[in-house]
Amino acid sequence: xxxxxxxxxxxxxxxxxxxxxxxxxxxxxxxxxxxxxxxxxxxxxxxxxxxxxxxxxxxxxxxxxxxxxxxxxxxxxxxxxxxxxxxxxxxxxxxxxxxxxxxxxxxxxxxxxxxxxxxxxxxxxxxxxxxxxxxxxxxxxxxxxxxxxxxxxxxxxxxxxxxxxxxxxxxxxxxxxxxxxxxxxxxxx
Amino acid sequence: xxxxxxxxxxxxxxxxxxxxxxxxxxxxxxxxxxxxxxxxxxxxxxxxxxxxxxxxxxxxxxxxxxxxxxxxxxxxxxxxxxxxxxxxxxxxxxxxxxxxxxxxxxxxxxxxxxxxxxxxxxxxxxxxxxxxxxxxxxxxxxxxxxxxxxxxxxx
Numbered sequence: 241x242x243x244x245x246x247x248x249x250x251x252x253x254x255x256x257x258x259x260x261x262x263x264x265x266x267x268x269x270x271x272x273x274x275x276x277x278x279x280x281x282x283x284x285x286x287x288x289x290x291x292x293x294x295x296x297x298x299x300x301x302x303x304x305x306x307x308x309x310x311x312x313x314x315x316x317x318x319x320x321x322x323x324x325x326x327x328x329x330x331x332x333x334x335x336x337x338x339x340x341x342x343x344x345x346x347x348x349x350x351x352x353x354x355x356x357x358x359x360x361x362x363x364x365x366x367x368x369x370x371x372x373x374x375x376x377x378x379x380x381x382x383x384x385x386x387x388x389x390x391x392x393x394x395x396x397x398x399x400x401x402x403x404x405x406x407x408x409x410x411x412x413x414x415x416x417x418x419x420x421x422x423x424x425x426x427x428x429x
Numbered sequence: 430x431x432x433x434x435x436x437x438x439x440x441x442x443x444x445x446x447x448x449x450x451x452x453x454x455x456x457x458x459x460x461x462x463x464x465x466x467x468x469x470x471x472x473x474x475x476x477x478x479x480x481x482x483x484x485x486x487x488x489x490x491x492x493x494x495x496x497x498x499x500x501x502x503x504x505x506x507x508x509x510x511x512x513x514x515x516x517x518x519x520x521x522x523x524x525x526x527x528x529x530x531x532x533x534x535x536x537x538x539x540x541x542x543x544x545x546x547x548x549x550x551x552x553x554x555x556x557x558x559x560x561x562x563x564x565x566x567x568x569x570x571x572x573x574x575x576x577x578x579x580x581x582x583x584x
Contacts (some may be wrong), residue, residue, distance in 0.1 A: 246453065247449065248446065248453075248454050249444070249445060263471070264511065267468060270466070271461040274462070275461055276512060306506070320431070359514050362462050366454050369442060370446075370454070373443055376440050378437050381434045381435075382433035383431050383432070410533070414475050418475065
């Protein structure tokens with residue numbers, strides 16, 4: 241269903257937004273305020289985020305990939321490293337201005353639920369939230385991977401839906417090319 | 430022995446799916462877009478500061494340009510992240526080309542001074558002409574893309 245037609249209520253949604261760039265953080269915050277999210281917590285570094293993650297339980301984490309010092313990937317790994325942590329299975333979106341295939345796969349392997357291409361666009365952010373909210377995905381804890389279950393079954397495509405893996409196959413020819421949000425979404429099922 | 434545990438955790442975002450009295454996504458998107466638009470003036474100042482950094486590095490010798498390529502890439506990336514919301518879409522796309530050039534240097538060892546300087550000149554041109562007709566802007570961006578393709582830089 242098109243998220244533009246879906247009804248949302250973010251009054252009880254707690255979101256942690258991690259971005260070292262004040263401008264990037266402002267854009268994301270304003271988008272979330274526009275969505276009527278009432279509980280937005282900001283962190284300007286991975287260390288600040290990790291300190292908050294120990295104390296507070298969140299419904300969603302959005303982390304910038306590139307930050308001075310420990311980056312967004314390290315935040316994801318830290319969250320997924322502690323099965324007893326209060327945010328162990330929380331949905332995590334990695335935000336990237338360079339969503340190349342290798343960066344997306346790195347995010348996926350770290351345990352991210354989704355990659356958001358920057359600059360943030362309200363409709364894209366809402367679509368991503370809607371996608372995660374609508375699907376109850378299993379979670380895998382193993383020695384080498386901790387994160388959402390990536391397996392999916394291949395069945396006949398619904399009417400009007402085009403094959404998305406064709407884009408992925410094309411990407412394999414140029415793994416360092418920055419991808420569109422649609423191409424990124426195809427990698428996350 | 431390796432093992433895997435698969436379980437279904439609670440979905441903490443499920444409660445965000447609202448009921449009949451809650452606003453629809455389209456209205457939330459519009460509200461968010463308006464709030465982002467209000468950030469425009471501040472974002473444009475930030476973009477101007479980053480362009481000044483790019484131009485300062487570009488004005489130096491080739492050796493300095495090479496040595497400062499990380500700083501150049503960081504400034505261009507900062508432009509990419511905000512140019513669209515600042516209402517400077519083509520400028521952001523121009524900056525994205527510079528990021529691709531710097532990434533190509535770091536990841537592939539591809540270094541073409543003149544091509545990089547051309548990208549920086551295009552960025553300056555977009556900055557000086559924010560009202561450039563979209564068709565002309567698209568042509569310049571397509572030419573830059575063709576240049577990158579020609580020298581083996583992957584976007």
